[in-house]
Amino acid sequence: MFTFQKTTARVRRGQLETAHGVIETPFFMPIATKGAVKTMSSSDMKKLGAQILLSNTYHLLLRPGLESMCELGGLHRFMNWNGPILTDSGGYQVFSLSKMNKTTEEGVTFQSHIDGARVNLTPELSMQMQTAIGSDIVMQFDDVAAGDSSRERYKEAMERSLRWARRCKLEFVLLRATSGSEAISADERKGIASSPAAPRNDTLLFGIVQGGTHEDLRERSARGLMEIGFDGYAIGGLSVGEKREEAYRIVKRVCEILPQDKPRYFMGGGMPEEIVAYVQMGVDMFDCVLPTRNARHGTLFVWNQDPSTIDWSIYQEPRPDTLFYDRLRVTNESLATDQSPLDPYCDCETCTTSSRAYLRHLFGVQELLALRLATIHNLHFYLTLMRFLREWISKAA
């Protein structure tokens, strides 16, 4: 169930109800690909104020695997996280691990990056695995085209994603219907899982809009998905190499088509100013590796002004003249004896306990604490950004 208050023509502020609690929208999901936000514990994430985590079907399918996940009773219990979890379907891994896989209409055959074993991931298996994980928000299995693809490739990926969306919906409904019932045997579920768990009635299933940078393909994708009917709609296949102007144009267009009363999720993005812009186009949900990966690579997002007084409406353009933050390269030599805080406007654990010089030192001597402190700060930055955006929208309402 998604309720929202419309403020201006597009901007939304709302609540998304999931099996593990209500999430205030718009929100950002830290990424716990393999069942953990790198360097962070579940209680760390709770302390940071994360409302929901994102995990990945493909990675958890390789380890610990479908049967083990069923036996373990799902990811919430396994990683001791009692908030909501969204799982990516594995579709993106087809794209990001493209050297190691082969796509057919049936699905994708991966060569495991762990032991080289063949893994055949289909829409049905993705649904079964996400169900075994106990995901609160299940994503359809989709086909992602690279950012510089031809129109034909974009069209192919979009049409295939649409067909796979239909199969995902069918399998999802089937899994739910067979919960505790003998009506359909495990064999009839293509014999993949001996005892896949059933999705709860309040588990949400999202479709993913594809179509690259072509508005007509995007429109066909969105309308096709709406016809099938999903609990929410994601915009996929962006931030994969295309120009930012193109992404803005597409998001704006897709948000005009998608139903008002369902949550919208921009997958995989982005830089802070992109999120600010997409929120103002009517997007409710985000996830991105940038805060966590950049943290581990020594780049911190720091406010360059008091975030409580920012007029976010000036960030609707793809290339604003100025940004509200700087990227602090914490390994830079110039910080060697800089005892000032990383971010004067931040009150996270890292900023209140560590100077720039100290964090730089920890990176230099490769102390694991460096990765953790940097991650805490960057996630705090993103989560705080979302909080300020929600407050700003509420005020405007």
Add this chain to the structure above:
RNA sequence: GGAUCGGUGGUGUAGCCCGGUUAACACGUCUCCCUGUCACGGAGAAGAUCGCGGGUUCGAAUCCCGUCCGAUCCG
């Protein structure tokens, strides 16, 4: 006192025997990048007049002589 081995960017080495374009490699350093995370990863840059002095040669890190420093061994 004598013998042997060794001195090449910040560190560790290669090249030397069989002289030849901008002296190579690893790590480190510096800068930049990262968008539904295979990846504490990727890209690039700076940095050595080859211990010092002389000689041979068109040309020396490379061959010869001397010298300084270090290690080991013999007295």
